[in-house]
Amino acid sequence: MRFIFAFILITTLYACGDENTQKDFSYLPDASGGYSTVNVIADEALWNEGLKDLIKPVLTKEIDGLISLEREFDIKNIRSKAFNRLFQRQRLILLFVISKKVGRPGVSIKKDVYANGQVIIQVAARSKSAVKTLFKQKKEEILAALSAQRTAAIQKLACKENNPKLESLIQNSHGISLTIPKSYKLGVDTTNFIYFFKKGSMKCEKFSHNKCYYQTGIFAYYLPYTTEKIFTPEYFHQMRDSITQLYIEGPKPSNNLRSYMQVYDGLPLATQNITLNNKFGYEVKGWWDMKNGTMGGPFVSTAYVDEIRGRVLVVDAFVFGPNFNKRRFIKELEAICLTLKSAEEGI
Numbered sequence: 001m002r003f004i005f006a007f008i009l010i011t012t013l014y015a016c017g018d019e020n021t022q023k024d025f026s027y028l029p030d031a032s033g034g035y036s037t038v039n040v041i042a043d044e045a046l047w048n049e050g051l052k053d054l055i056k057p058v059l060t061k062e063i064d065g066l067i068s069l070e071r072e073f074d075i076k077n078i079r080s081k082a083f084n085r086l087f088q089r090q091r092l093i094l095l096f097v098i099s100k101k102v103g104r105p106g107v108s109i110k111k112d113v114y115a116n117g118q119v120i121i122q123v124a125a126r127s128k129s130a131v132k133t134l135f136k137q138k139k140e141e142i143l144a145a146l147s148a149q150r151t152a153a154i155q156k157l158a159c160k161e162n163n164p165k166l167e168s169l170i171q172n173s174h175g176i177s178l179t180i181p182k183s184y185k186l187g188v189d190t191t192n193f194i195y196f197f198k199k200g201s202m203k204c205e206k207f208s209h210n211k212c213y214y215q216t217g218i219f220a221y222y223l224p225y226t227t228e229k230i231f232t233p234e235y236f237h238q239m240r241d242s243i244t245q246l247y248i249e250g251p252k253p254s255n256n257l258r259s260y261m262q263v264y265d266g267l268p269l270a271t272q273n274i275t276l277n278n279k280f281g282y283e284v285k286g287w288w289d290m291k292n293g294t295m296g297g298p299f300v301s302t303a304y305v306d307e308i309r310g311r312v313l314v315v316d317a318f319v320f321g322p323n324f325n326k327r328r329f330i331k332e333l334e335a336i337c338l339t340l341k342s343a344e345e346g347i
Helices: 042-060 128-160 164-174 233-247 328-338
Strands: 035-042 073-081 092-098 107-112 117-126 183-192 195-205 209-222 260-263 269-275 279-291 297-307 311-320
Touching: 035 042, 042 073, 042 092, 042 128, 092 128, 107 128, 117 128, 128 209, 128 328, 164 183, 164 209, 164 279, 183 209, 183 328, 195 233, 195 311, 209 328, 233 260, 233 269, 233 297, 233 328, 279 328, 297 328
Parallel strands: 035 073, 035 092, 092 117
Antiparallel strands: 107 117, 183 195, 195 209, 209 311, 260 279, 269 279, 279 297, 297 311
C-alpha cells in the first residue's frame, strides 16, 4: 500500500501526563515570546566589550540538515536596567550578573520564576572577564538547556492539542507511544509502518505575499535489532530510502516515471547520539528530495532500541514548504519525534 504525497509542514523533556501530576496551582501568567528567541540581559558595557561576540556564534549557530542558512536562535539584547515586567515574562532568558557580592561564580538554571514555561539561565561572576570566561566554559550546557526548554514547551503544546484517536491507533497496532497533534490525519497503516500527514496554508514568507501551502509528515517504522550498524549514517541512509521508496510517493511527472522520496545526497547527514527515555538514542537530520521529481525539504529522525520486543523503533518527520523558512516546522517535528517510546514505557 502506498500514499501519494501531493503538493498542497538530551535532557529532561515534557511528558503528556506531567500536568496531571502537578499539585500546586500557579497564579503566574504564561510565558510570552517566541520559542526560538533568547533574551540576553547584560550591561551595555559588557555586551559591547566582547560578550556579543562570544554569544552569537553559540546561539545563532546554523541549524543542521537545511539547505539554506537558518539559525538555532534569535538574540534580543536587553540592558540590565531595562529588565522590567515587560521582559520578565519572556520564555527564554539568559541573564549575566556581575557583582562583588557573588560568593561563588557559576551558572544556575531556574524555571517559572516570573511566568509559567519560562527558563532563566543566570551566569554570575565578580568581573567582566570572569563572567565571559564562565560563559565560554559552559556554553554547550547553556545551549543545551535553552534547546531543551524549547523542546519541552513545544511538546507541552502538542499534548494539549493532541489526537487521542491516532495515538491509540499507533499504540494498539504497533506498540509505539508517540504524541501526535490533532491536526494530523492518517495516511498509511500497514505492517511495521504507519504514516500521518498535515496540510495547511498561511501567509508566505518567501517569493510571494499571498497564502502558500505546506505539508508535514510523520511516519514510524520498526525492524528487528540485529546489529549496531543501524546507528550509522550509511546504514540509516539505506534504511530510510528503502522505506520511503515503498510508501512515500510524489506526483507523477509528465514522463510517467514513478517518483518517491529519498535522502538527498548533496547534503551530508547530521547525526548524534542522544539520551532518550534514559537509554541510548540516535538522531539524524538531513534533506530529502524526490526521485524523478522536483520536491524537497528537511527531515529529522529519532531511533532507539525497544529492548522488551527486541526491535529498533524509528520515528521520522519531514517538511515540504518551499515558500517558508523551515525552523518553525523542523523544531516542532523534532520535539514530536522525541516523545517516542515503546507502548510499555508510555503507560
